[in-house]
Amino acid sequence: MPAQVAVSVHGPNQVPDGGLTEQWERLLAQSTRSESLFQSRSWLDQLPAPEKGPPWELFTLHDPRGELLALAPVRRGRQRLRFHVSARTLAEIRLPAVNLQGSEPLLAEGQPPLEALVDALWRHYPRAQCLYLDSVTVNGDVWRQLQRLHAAGWALVYAPDGPRAHHMLDLPTAFPAYLRAQFSAKTRNTLRRKQRQLAAAGELRLWRVEKASEVADFLARAAEVSRQSWQHRRLGPRVHQTAAEQRRLCGLAERGLLRSYLLFCGHQPCAFVLGYQYRGVFHYSEVAFDARYGRRRLSPSLVLLYRLIEDLTVHRPARCLDFGVGDADYKRLFANRCHTDATVLVLRRSWRNRLLLAAHRGFRGAIRTLKGGLGGVRPSRPSLPAPAVGRGGAHGG
Structure with a gap:
């Protein structure tokens, strides 16, 4: 040494x-x-x-x-x-x-x-x-x-x-400003159309999960989505519905770090994001969507990300979204910075x-x-x- x-x-x-x-x-x-x-x-x-x-x-x-x-x-x-x-x-x-x-x-x-x-x-x-x-x-x-x-x-x-x-998104203070700066008019119309198409299958509702009292229900519903995802078939479960994981997420929630999302289409959960927020940075940690919607040419994960970004600008605003390691088409679409x-x-x-x-x-x-x-x-x-x-x-x- x-x-x-x-x-x-x-x-x-x-x-x-x-x-x-x-x-x-x-x-x-x-x-x-x-x-x-x-x-x-x-x-x-x-x-x-x-x-x-x-x-x-x-x-x-x-x-x-x-x-x-x-x-x-x-x-x-x-x-x-x-x-x-x-x-x-x-x-x-x-x-x-x-x-x-x-x-x-x-x-x-x-x-x-x-x-x-x-x-x-x-x-x-x-x-x-x-x-x-x-x-x-x-x-x-x-x-x-x-x-x-x-x-x-x-x-x-x-x-x-x-x-x-490694893709990042520096968030503006207003969601409409981000849409105008990030996307062409054609892409903005496409994103709105995808929301309408998914909404036609059932009323859309975004559930933000931040409290320890919400963790058990979130894990149960996210596990339901995970079992129907392509990731589950190829990579295994994307969330673990165990007592240890519930304790971990409850502890993070009590410290103000947990910030996860579940998108409902009607009464059915169709996509989720397991995420965390710390010192103004939102970590997009784990994501999955119900592949049955994909077979109907619907885009629940894209709609979830769109609405998640909007929520990050209005509730406990984040300054940055970290998409995590690895490349993907959706990251290139929504990110505005990359290293x-x-x-x-x-x-x-x-x-x-x-x-x-x-x-x-x-x-x-x-x-x-x-x-x-x-x-x-x-x-x-x-x-x-x-x-x-x-x-x-x-x-x-």
Whole structure:
């Protein structure tokens, strides 16, 4: 570990009130990353406890004068490295992992002391094989430090699916202003027509879910929609109607973080969004719609998103909507800002991990070659600049 950086580790019951808590809140307030929600104490305290050990721990990094450099909440778990074609998983390897909450440390000043943090994580979690960073901004400070660690051979740094689009929507104060700025007259007419078509099948009602008393009913109705969705058939349940999930969402609601939606067509729920709002950022976390409406050429998820955005401008207004990782047509349609990010794994240097990454990289390359040789097959993601970090490919399968 670099001698100029001192690292301390605090469990959930070991974070002292006062100085450190105040510094934590101040860094969250200063952060410009929408992912700061996942680094907040309010979010971390609702995470389910593992079988062994604390649900999360807080790493603090200080310089020789004792000045705080960075905070990094982390959580232990297992990370899947999938060998997949589109949504179909052919095989997967589960690696003992440490999840860096929010993907990048909360910085007090200067460059992120990433080498010291990774070294401390390896020492504290000797069985962990990788550090998981869900959304690293390409060409940002953390990305460049990862490049240096990779080039120096200090760690194995790998972006399994390469870079991808991350869409955002900066919300105006008035919904009509957003519609005029975002869409042509033809598209605005199309969106209104889709609402009329869905309304012809039943009266439309948007239910905003923010209270703990609403969580059980929301989960039951969202699970009903999920079971009829294409995502359920290909990816599994989109919501979990369990006691643990109900407790988690109730806890988030009590802290003012829960903001989810359910769209009814008549008496029937037809689409839902599981979402959260923190410091003016709405997180569009999980979405599904009843595929039976799609077979009738109706668009419940599009109508839900349209009305959700309108609600974000009038009730507890948000300044930004984060569509989350990955690209999609509807995100490109409604978003007005986009940056490039990537999921990154930082692995210990070992022959086993080297062979694993070589096998995965070879598999991804074969899939890209196969797709490129099939005329008319559209890649699942747009082509993006290749990262300098070790990569699995610029296109996901």
